Amino acid sequence: MGILRLTSFMDENPQILKEFQLHDTKLVIDGKNLLHLIFEGSKINKKRGGDYDRFACEIVKFFSILKACNIKPYVLFDGGDDPSDRKFNTKLRGLRERLEKAMRISSGQSKKNNVMPILAYDTFKSVLFEINVPFNVCDFEADEEIAILANEFNCPVLSLDSDFYILPINAGYIPFNSVCLEPQEGKRWNNSVYHYLPARIYYVDSFATCFHALGRNVLPLIALLLGNDYVDREIFYPFFSSLRFCKYEQQFNIPDFFPKMRKLISWLNSLDTYDEGIQKILSSACTSEDKETILSAINITEKAYTLDNKSLSTEKILQISNNGLTIPSWVLNFHREGRLPSELIKILQSRRNFLKPQIEDITSPSSYQCCARLRKYVYCILLSEDVGNAGVQSSLDNGTEANGKCAVEEYDRKGYELVKKVVCPIKNAKIFDMLPKLSEIHTLLPTVREKTVRLALDIPLFNIFHLSKDLEFILGIVLFWKKNAQPNATENHLRSVLVCLIMLKLTSIVRRGSTGHEQNLIDDAVLGMPVKARKQINMRLLMFSHIRDDRLDSNLIHGFAQLQACFKTAMDLNFLLLCPFPTPCIYQIFSGTFLYNFVVELWKRRNPDMFVCELLSKNSDLPKVYEILYSAVMNSLL
Incomplete structure (x- = not known):
């Protein structure tokens, strides 16, 4: 997730954040975010396919710095895809952008672009296991569970994700780029020495109280109208067109190149209640269909950014994959412990596999083609219940068309384009009988x-x-x-x-x-x-x-x-x-x-x-x- 332009707005208004000494505390960390930040921030070569040895050293170095300041990290990673499939187009767009970067690097046209090596996440988890840093993988996106865990621990969150400017985190959100990773020395009242990391911290009330009438109710409105990954921003075009610039209290610095934000802040300050804001947004709908879309967006946003009565102790449910079959509980448990790749859960859920483009020879077949046969074994075991029920027998190598339950859509590079290929994991009876069913593997x-x-x-x-x-x-x-x-x-x-x-x-x-x-x-x-x-x-x-x-x-x-x-x-x-x-x-x-x-x-x-x-x-x-x-x-x- 992410809220368009909100990070830029906060960067323009540093007074909203406070100086902070990070030490002697638990710290909930956005794992996916940290993975990218350590990789991007390191000086290791990024164009030779993965210096995993040096990357591992950078990971160890980061957590050693936290340990020196008596900071106890808890890392949470994103897991499976959102079951609503709302982010499918976003994922495709990201895959195409990655392909373009990889092509530019491999052709020598770009010195600035980087592509995360495909085994970086596995390396990260492996290092966390080795140095005994506790971590878990969430069933879906991690943002909500990160906020809930931080509130249960009463500790801050470390990330660089604009969603945490909206989620109500009691002990605050620390943007990663505000942290100085050089421990400083401080003294307590009794002259004992401690070490800390200088940082800046954000509390939702520091921002929300600027909107006297709305308070915290302003937060979901901002997330809704600026747009997030679950909401099509174009639906609010008529609403913003209807707004006019008005005078507003100059408590924020909003550059001229943020006209949308200027309008939004001015309008929010004019509201007396949250419901008044919702009614005005709905009244901008051009058609009844648009009104239904806006109502849906409001409900999704409220649910995504509200933590009331939510707890990690509540039993998590991820029992149904997209084709209606139950995912075995052992699979879910191993996935949450980081012992089962999230890609496998995603295949179970959506019957799709997004093969991340690598830096490679663009004129040759995709680097994933050499292990296509091996992936069929993976698919066959994952979808074993479906395959058995289908009763379709064909050669592992030649495969035939099967119903949707028994097929996986692979998205891979073909030349300079991203293409979809339907892969049928059905196999001949002899090999099928030799492979275990998903439900029985743990036995x-x-x-x-x-x-x-x-x-x-x-x-x-x-x-x-x-x-x-x-x-x-x-x-x-x-x-x-x-x-x-x-x-x-x-x-x-x-x-x-x-x-x-x-x-x-x-x-x-x-x-x-x-x-x-x-x-x-x-x-x-x-x-x-x-x-x-x-x-x-x-x-x-x-x-x-x-x-x-x-x-x-x-x-x-x-x-x-x-x-x-x-x-x-x-x-x-x-x-x-x-x-x-x-x-x-x-x-x-x-x-x-x-x-x-x-x-x-x-x-x-x-x-x-x-x-x-x-x-x-x-x-x-x-x-x-x-x-x-x-x-x-x-x-x-x-």
Whole structure:
């Protein structure tokens, strides 16, 4: 959600907010907002497909700053789509805008545009789990639950969303851009020292009391008339056309380029009651149909921005998907705990999957095409009750048209355009019988669920000593990518991926030391080296983690975009099956700048394998580990 121009208005009127020292408190954080703000505010490279290792460090750094000020964060994320489907066009518009940005970046036409990497959210949640920051995923949009939780805790909200200027949050709303993330030192009355973050805080009454007659009733009127994601602003065009500029108290600074806001503030100050305002808005309707639309908008807005008698202790209900079937309770619970991707809930609700465009070669097929077959397994399990009831049998690969209950609309790139494709997850009887139904997954043995992942990815028996299950899963995904990439992922792409795995493990141990949980052949090789040798090799590898050239070869980066699509789909399948394989930490697997620079370097080398072995030092076991992993993948392609 978001209210048009309200943030700009508040920026022009800083007197509405108050200076504030943020410390020694609980703090409810808008997770989606924070994810974007940390990503946008960091200095990491944003055009190589995702430096997740550095992004993870930025996340840890942020929460370390909060801890230094004794701030206890609680993070809430958006979940499923609004069941009314009112935001469908908004989502499509956002997807098209993302595609345009990605195209400009990949073609070298833009230095300012950024595109959030598709595994950033998974990285964020993974880091929160690791550093024990409590978080939950809401059933739908998080704004209302954020406000309710903050009121239950009697603590502020941290976000950068104009909705929080309207929602009645008792302990205040802190705009993220008002916070200085450099802790300051203060002293209490007894001379004890505390640390705080300088910030500015907003209280609804500081704004509402400026409208003496209306008080807090002014808030939903502002949300309604300025427009939000649930309301078509054009319906109020006749209303604003009927308003005339009048004199109003100059308690606000409203620039000339905000004529709509000037009219609105003047009109609001002229009202005696909320009902009077509603009647005047309704009287501007040109037709009875417009009047019904306005009434609907009023009801939606009042409901969205009123928290009276709402509590998180009330049982949440998200039992019905759009086709009328019940979503199993275990699915809802795992989703709320962040252990089941929201994309899966959205597919259950709406039978749609929005595939976020990546920075890739626009002249090649979409990076998601290489894992289309894998997504069919995900759809088939998600819609298993529908599929079974339909009684339709066809080839997994060839698929036939099915009724709407058994199909998923995929929105993906085709060339320069966003297109819809209806994907039928129906499969032949043999494969269908091997896949679990959604309602029974939580009752199955881990071995049964693991077998399903192996079937979907076609994971072979890797003949590798001391191969942990998480590394086996990663190799299975890499092999799937190598088999299915279109255009093909080159051997230099594969070499870069395997060296990146080694580099990130080496960097982790050099910086943080052994965790005591190391359990595979990469760990053995790194821990078996002298500390000095580790650091030397790490320094050589890290040279490829820095930007060398702003130019971008979209052909090279396309292979890694396909790998990310494979990781995303395979991890979603693993989550859906309750993680029979340990969930990989993306920031320990994928570093976009390193991968891009390294594959560029390999193309310059006459003997890439010799270069890799020399880089990893012939005096360590790392070259041997690299050769084992490389051979395991290549031999499985035969």
